[in-house]
Amino acid sequence: MITTFSLLFFQSILNLYSYVDMDKNSDSNMLILGVSQISSPGIPGNISVFGPDSFGIVQDKNGQIIVAGSTYEKGRIVLWGHDGFFKKSSIETGDTGQLLSNAIKWTTRKTAPKVGITNDLYLVNYLNNIGFDARLIEIESFATVDLLIGGIEKTSTKQQIEIKNWLKRGGAIIDSATGWGWKQINPRKKLSDDFARNIFYAQAGLVFADGFSSDTTQDGFLVQQLPSSNTNAYFALDQLAERSSDELNIPIQEIKILSKTLTTAVNCIPTGDRIFRSRLKTILEPRLCEPIPSPDRPITDEDILQRIAMLERIRQSKSLPAEDVEAHLSAKTFPGIPQITAPLVKRSIEIDHSVPGWHSLGLFANAGQLIRVSLTPTSVKKKLKVRIGSTTCDLRNKPFWLRAPDIISEWPLEEQETKIASPFGGLIYIVVTNPKDEGTTITTIEGAIESPYYKLGETNLVDWMQRVRYLPAPRAEIASDKVVLTVPSAEIRALDDPKLLMQTWDKILDLSAELAVLPKSKDYPQRYCSDVQLCAGWMHAGNPIMIPSTTAQNLVDVNYLVREGDWGFYHETGHMFQNSDWTFEGTGEVTVNLFTMYILDKLCNIKPEFGRLSKPNVERQYRLYFKNGSQFKQWKKKPFLALYMYYQLQQEFGWESFQQVFARYHSLLPNQRPKNDQEKRDLWMANFSKIIDRNLGPFFELWGVPISKSAKNSVSTLPMWLPDNFPPTK
Template identity: 30%
Template sequence: MKPSATYELLVDGVGPWDFTGSFVPCELLLVGEDAYPVLVSSEKQVLIAVSHYGKGRIVVASHEGILKDSKFSQFLRNAVEWLKPSPEALVGVHPHLDSLSQLLLMAGAKVQAGAELSPSLGVYCMDAYGSTKAKDLVDFVKQGGGLLIGGQAWYWASQHGKEKVLFEFPGNQVTSVAGVYFTGNAVEKGIFKVAKKIPKIPLIVPHQANLSLDAEFLLRGVSELDLVTGGVPSILLVHGVLSFPLCLDSSHRCLLAAARYGQGRVVVVTHEGQLFSPKLARFLLNAVCWLDAGRKGLVGVDASLKKLCSLLSQEEVKSQVSQLTGDLSVYCCSSYSDREAEKVHAFVAEGGGLLIGGQAWYWSSQNHGKAAVAKYPGNKILNRFGVSILGQSIQAAKHPPVGSGEHYHFRKALALFNRHVEKHEELKAPLKDWLQRLAQDCAAFLHIPAHDCPAYASLHRILAKVLQRSGIPHVSGHCPVKSNSKEAVLLCMATELSLTMTDSAVLVQKSAAGVCALPVTVEIDGTNPGETAWRSTGLYLPEGHTAVITFPCLVVGAGLKVQIGCHTDDLSHATELKRAPVVIRTCEIACQKQSISCLWGGLVYIVVPARSVLGKVPITVEGAVRAPFFKLGETCESQWKACIRHYPAPWAELAVENLILTVPSDSIRHMENPQPLLTLWNEIMVAISKLAAIPTKFPRPERIVTDVQISCGWMHAGYPIMGHLDSVKEMLDVKHMQTTGLWGPVHELGHNQQQRAWEFPPHTTEATCNLWSVYVHEKVLGIPRHKAHEALRSQCREERIREYLKKGAQLKDWEVWTALETYLQETCGRGENRQFSLWTCCDKELGSVWDGYLNSGSRRCFCILQFRHNLTWCGASSSICWLNAFDLAQNQTFTSHLPLSLLVALQPSHKKILPSP
């Protein structure tokens, strides 16, 4: 039964909760993934909760008086019915709860009054004060029984100390396995409303358990944590109420953590190599001792970590290579498998100690589009303990252990932030220093699926309330936001929270008035011979709105996706924001009628996977508006002039066969006829394909998208190529293109044509791409190279070569313009009609050897730029001279990438070749 259905059943027929009687309840603490509240007071304290454990169910009341009071009879009848494993199950009631027996008998239940726990019972009702049969009660629930238990711990706390309640109070020996704890906090009396849906779980509960003592024990005798163990660690997200960090770097990123859960304990490290590192021996021995909790029991070590056994044996800790078995006190394993997740959960909940480690960055690199915090195997074990391994890596280093002072914790930071927003308080330490980490942790946490999990959904609702209270900050080029500001945290929260919603309008708080939602049918090309491609629809989804897209049945499950927005750069690590860090949303097409919402709005695309052969696919879109779109040779000029360019969307697209430009609509509304511009762009793309020696029609068109802010540089390559808004003029003004040039965009298009086999990274990475810039400027735009870029003026080139040779012509200096010069040498003085392309052989004889070298796949090789089409090969000797001129022939790092047949011909030479015009 889903939690929402359970809640409705439990409160069916229940009126206001009357807690004005003679008893004083205590606050309940909920942890893990299974527990959730039925009743929360007006002061946000949990008074009644439910949970699952194994095959059974638990209902926990915050005072045994609730189980005896007729005012709660309807709820108690509902609770018992829910707890029953079968309709005819026998309900046993402890002798201390005689009045409950009478109440249930009157309701027609099959009751055994004054009963002790026995296998014949389906449900057992008791108070929380006896501990002698805790293990039997846990087994009873685990096997499918139902437990109704009530009690308060504030009096016990007054006699034994509040700090001991969570882990020593009798009732907690039972209920904690299901994530419910009685606390020593008394709750004020009152009459409380029945919530319409499951109440939110409080973010912070003052439980008084001194977890800092646990940290002190774990770090005893440890002055430094040296994580340089040969592996690259990941980062931890510490998000549980009873989890705590042990090692934080200067940016508050967690590298080691521990947690209490149920009756057990957990220690998490961020690379399995740390689990047997001699550098961490003191910490590891402390960890095993703490996890053992004084039992002096057997430590089981997974076979992949057997080196840990020798480390433990040095301190005479009894250990063995073993799988998880019931006779272990502590179990040590890596985080790379979730095969025994349920078994591990039960082991810890019932008192076992777990030492676990691993990194998730490699998994993330192999599972694009999947969040490590949700899908990584280790997190399927760890999430419920309140610790998660994130997909980001961090450089291994030495760090001090956490001190006794205040340190970062996700929940603590979020609670402070919530109060700061609610009370409009001044931003001050420690929150001021935690904001950037809080934003990143919010983003990570919100990737844990919250559907049907109130523990996570509660936090989502808390974040939504924060955003509704504060509003989404305005951010733009004219109103930037600093990354370590309250506004940046809110932007990150808003973005990530919206991705969990089917409708993000509740966050935008704007009216949908004026948005035309008429259905529009468009046809997209579902055949894609190239890499994953976006298909434009010519439609735009306004911010916060929801589009409903109808597809033919053959599309469902075919790998297509819907994408809103084209500004794909993630700005999460920028020091200043001119837009939200992430502004696109993508979802798989799972049904014929797909809904998608995007907080920030964006152009609507259909993403077609590689090798798709669906042909033409008609789709119908509701809720979007039209966007200006013009494709050379297809769009009617008169329609463009009369209406298309005036469509209301803020972004427009101009397309030729091999390229699509995405620019602000305001930059094209004055454009009466885009054909001259796009004709020129078409010529540019033909030239690019010619130089790359590929077919004139690209497998997928390139894309250049302009944005108010991008992740790096003036422009950067990729799909799409991203550029700043200031680059719009140079791409849309024909006169400007033909007089000043277009170096930046063509440079990035050149990057996209580079092939790994003929690159010599890092030296040629920023060099060979400029061949396309030189070629396009000279062949299409009619701008000679020395005017296309100042670095190619003859004087600059000559000075650069002289300086390079003066320094000894070392390979480390052979990069960018110097490396480009090597290629330009091969293209000079060959005649007006020269056309050059990338070639991979010196002549037919050497070519066959070279091809074999390339096809072997044994290493990356460096290919030689040479002429084709109107020119014949100038000979191997010319290439040897060319290599020698730049002292590359004698460089072992360089020549190790050349075929043997060319190496034998190389001779030392110190001839200096200076540039020709």
Template identity: 30%
Template sequence: MGPQGFPNPPQCLAARDSDTKKRCPQPSTAPRAPTPAGRKWGGGDCSGNPSSPLARVPPRSGLKARSSAAGQCSAGKPLPRQTVRRSQRYALSPPSCPVEIAGKPETDRAMATPSAAFEALMNGVTSWDLPEDAVPCELLLIGEASFPVMVNDVGQVLIAASSYGRGRLVVVSHEDYLVEAQLTPFLLNAVGWLCSSPGAAIGVHPSLAPLVKILEGSGVEAKIEPEVNDSLGVYCIDAYNETMTEKLVQFMKRGGGLLMGGQAWDWANQGEDERVLFTFPGNLVTSVAGVYFTDNKGDTSFFKVSKKMPKIPVLVSCEDDLSEDREELLHGISELDISNSDCFPSQLLVHGALAFPLGLDSYHGCVIAAARYGRGRVVVTGHKVLFTVGKLGPFLLNAVRWLDGGRRGKIVVQTELRTLSGLLAVGGIDTSIEPSLTSDASVYCFEPVSDVGVKELQEFVAEGGGLFVGAQAWWWAFKNPGVSPLARFPGNLLLNPFGISITSQSLNPGPFRTPKAGIRTYHFRSTLAEFQVIMGRKRGNVEKGWLAKLGPDGAAFLQIPAEEIPAYLSVHRLLRKLLSRYRLPVATRENPVINDCCRGAMLSLATGLAHSGSDLSLLVPEIEDIYSSTYLRPSESPITVEVDCTNPGTRYCWMSTGLYIPGRQIIEVSLPEDAASADLKIQIGCHTDDLTRASKLFRGPLVINRCCLDKPTKSITCLWGGLLYIIVPQSSKLGSVPITVKGAVHAPYYKLGETTQEEWKRRIQEHPGPWGELATDNIILTVPTANLRALENPEPLLRLWDEVMQAVARLGAEPFPLRLPQRIVADVQISVGWMHAGYPIMCHLESVQELINEKLIRTKGLWGPVHELGRNQQRQEWEFPPHTTEATCNLWCVYVHETVLGIPRGRANIALWPPVREKRVRIYLGKGPNVKNWNAWTALETYLQLQEAFGWEPFIRLFTEYRNQTNLPTDNVDKMNLWVKMFSHQVQKNLAPFFEAWAWPIQKEVATSLAYLPEWKENIMKLYLLTQM
């Protein structure tokens, strides 16, 4: 097989009969003779004689009821006549005589890709001399194999080609084109390209009988064949046959070439409520290869012969064909509620022409989508857990019934998803639990975890099967930094051709609205088409929030590999064209960019375009900003730095290089051969927050770039620039690796215990990078260079930070020094809050002094940063979300302030001033203690009362014990009861009454098991309860 599933080139193209006729012709590559004066190429016989019997085959009669004879529709009414500009015969060079068919090995090899196949199909074609009385229909192309051959001046595809299985397909949008002698050069090319079996015959259905004469007149043998059969290499038929659908599909799948012509607009006019895309006879065959006849009339007023493959239009109207599907899937459903699912589904990118969203959040993020593909159907959910959500029961039943398409066939559920089988049984749907897809399945419900069997699953759908997929990609993306899930996630290798992709962006669990009939719903392709109009005309409006969604969706779409996949490549080219026409907005705090407008969309699209490898010279900013400082001049000589690529931790980590990459710079990174196979990755930029949902942008929404260092030398681009990092995988023992970078500048970098004060002074003066770092083995602070210049000697500050980190590790029962240093990065804008936890911890620029001013830290404290360090210490095993999410992390704040900084808790934060604490407890008890109201500071009080009674040691021992245990409970009630038992054992007191006073849901068996322990007489909650009465 060739790329994108194209079969390997035919081997029979030069095969000859005993006379001058050939069974399978090859597109002509013979030298072209000069055009005789006054002659028109592409019509007449080989001499160009228009009086030849082949100049125009007479209109045929006796066609099927819905097929059109020349000048007549099947109802006998004249078809609208279209003016064809026959002068449009662009003289690329005259074609060779169709009889002269010569083969070249390089031609055979070239036909394995769509672009080479296009050249083969168009070789020698200098005009589209269409019959004036044949009104075509527009063709719709989807999937990864289909490509356009003829496109008119308004962007409608009228001739297309594709592949399926081992075979090939050419579709023309009117059957009369297949009996038009003026199109002989193209018809010969088509038949030659379609043939893949040496010496195989060419069969022609009786409905296209005149085509036999056209082919034989050019020395190509063909014969009338009422039925397709395996002895044929190519079969030519109109699009109206309803008896050979399955035979034609299997013929193509086994390696046959299919040439089909027809138009669907007249067929649709004769039917009642016909859904052309899914019921037109031709579509039941061609759709398996991603080509559809539509009921849109094709414009034949102007054509040109393309030198290169034309673009596929972004949008072909087919909304009416999908509305019934949407209604069936959402029958009786007003919302999709996953509030209590305890999962964060991935956001779905719905980009296919026949794909549509079913559940959307307030930002138009999609959680469930469906699609038609070939004769089959697909439904995708953003997490497999959604298969188990009881509230989704009615939808799951609708989905399986829709996927089955009325066949009442076998419903197969993957073994790992057996819970879904139970939900379906409640609704009267019987299922079969199997480890994989079975040959007799009608619907298959599963989670894609590998790329095994992708082709078989795609063919299952194309030939009529239903696929119900549940998967999320954010965990895969976390485990594979620098690798795009759109390109490599196993689920997307399957789903991308269907027009639905699973992204690494997660959605919050909650109710999702469903599209309503008559109300427009966001779709990537329709919004992109409107964006194109607005950018061209500088006016127009789209629905609220659509442009804010278009930007990140377009950036994600650009991650889908598009090489030799015309359906994707056409969109990539359109985006490049749009962004190259206008200067790129620069967002700053002083001049923010509104996200939900064209300028906001441009920022996201530009990032995606840059990361896809496009020429960065296309993206010229309006002004410079802190992220794209082109005044920085990279060193003309490469810079080599030694990077420690040892990582004893249990997750990947960033290793600083002390280098900065200016914006719009293409860098070249080199490393040793052995390191190129060690799963290292490179990252430009440290400002990782995704701002795509911000209403205003102070910077680009995504400003980092990651990619794999899988070659000894690799070129990388980043639109916005940033500090350079090497990402090292967990458990790496690679050691020190020399990394050579061409196109970088030095940035200020200080490492405690390694950098001298003199080196620091020189670096801060000479290194121009706008961002710098202060590092120890346990913490790394990334702040603007402007803030570092006032720091003469970072050593005392960093020693204090190491004390802080030692205290953080001690309370959390972690080894010290830390296996993985924590990072705090300052940014002009972050995604949520004043600071937020993660790797790295993010904070605003206003917090920089709180990080690097030692005197300020010792006097005012460090509550915000330590709060986020505490968040990073929290563990699922002893966290009770949402109650303790903002509570237990503050234990680290209290511990650090009291043991390291000497600041008592009441002074460290006013919320812990004793009178405030007492008032809070009394309010909680006064309302009637209820765990629903036990949150944040109130929840923290429970832990502080225990600490003040028993000290910090029980906490440290308890956290140690949790780290060493396995098979711990996952629901809040069981986890809370386990905490009660374990803490009681640590202090050898029965704490059940204490926690009951706080309204914890203490289980009877737990209270009983603790009864043997001494009573905690100093229980402060007794006093509160007594005085509350």
């Protein structure tokens, strides 16, 4: 008779050996003994696992690895996707500490090893308190301990060789890093070839990847069993060696994990790797085709071969000499190709060093076309760069592609002449990286074609009407000193009054600065760029602000902007003027809409009460919220409900009250700025109360927004204010 106990025992045996296909002799299951859930500090990054002796330990809800291990000859390694795992708030949450303890014992094969830590006194004390022999060490003393935690990033090449040899002889390393965080700090560098940790750990089949993790529970990551071999790119390649993704007899979710595993590996493994890339080449070459993603025929995460073939093709093209780069067929989708042949031109353009960031040139690089960029001898030291491509959206981690995923290239201008080429083409920019330099540079571009480009105050309107707007390049820019709009050229062919358009956009930026009480002039323009697919959201803030191509026509339609207005455009503009001191948790998508409403009010004469807050569902949310007890955790989840609170203040005290409050924040000394969310809420309530000479403590309390007793006391002598009929009774 099969009992419940025997079924559970059988299932436990299956779980125990779920990873046996990866390493039959592995004792790696001991790593998760006593571990059911670990914490999630911040947003951990992913780890690419790609060696025959490496494996995942913890995965996120999408099957991406956040803790991984590997054997390296006689040594052992465990990597974590965030250094916050070792901080007090995380290590004491769930079974995080138990997993670390298991990792120490597994890597060292000892129950009481000597542990050397390079930079974390708390971790030293924590490990000593749970029975380990831990100490702070200098990295040079690594050979005096059984296990080294951290420190690899501070080592010289010679030290790395010494540590690697020690590891091979039986040493042990535990380390942590966040790949996407490193990318943000080093946007011009490659995670695959410039991140010291990745170069070091790649020989063990592990590298830190550039993806974001997704928690499996509200509190972190569940740990039920070791992840399947589909999370290891080495074994994932075996799945594709003799069959296509259409022939894989595994669930769709596993196919998606397989796809993500392989695309992550292609993105992040060093160019010189000998474990994965040579096998990848062998598998791709016999059936390599030219993938061409488009809105009509996107490449999804189920099209595994096409995805990794495209990523590998892009990677290879970026390593070629400019003379050898060929056009990619997907350039037709985005950024586009000229509809008629256009003459190649040579242009010399003056670049102002005091203006940071991208400088538009009115030039377009055809896909695969060799471009020569020349500088004067004195300008070579100015740390300038040249860029092809106007989007900032990297789609490599997206589940589907409507265009090629990685189409942007930048080159440092370190010689008097630099040759460049892009397989996708795009608008050309000179990038000023050091705006402290004075003076100007004459930059000569040879081999590009002219693109439609209008600059307010510079471009002759007759020339625009008769020639410039009809130039055949597929991308165009309409600009002023404050704003640059980048759209498909088709959207501006009929634009008769670019001057009025840019004057309108200047006003939009001026209104935003006016509400924030900031100077209306900036050192650089705010850019808006359309793309057929974005990497985040419907639109997203940044410079450029990215918008979908379907809205590009509205971006250059002055009548639409003034009469109807565009919540999305004005919302993303508002993000560029938000201040974190008065934007506490739950209000990132709330305080931004003060700018949206202000622009609609002043530019379009659409008052806040007639905008989105007038919709019936907002009124229902408002009444239901108070009926259910006005819980702050619900307030934070509903941006338009939260905005209603700000709207009540605006209706009673006007926009001027917000401007006066914002102005107060500009005069704060560093030690007066709020240091946490509680202080942000307190200061916002107190400042607003003092500006309007009313006690807003009860108003915030009724809304459920937590305010400290001391903050309430600071305005208690002011007369109390509440809106009429507040809180609602029905």
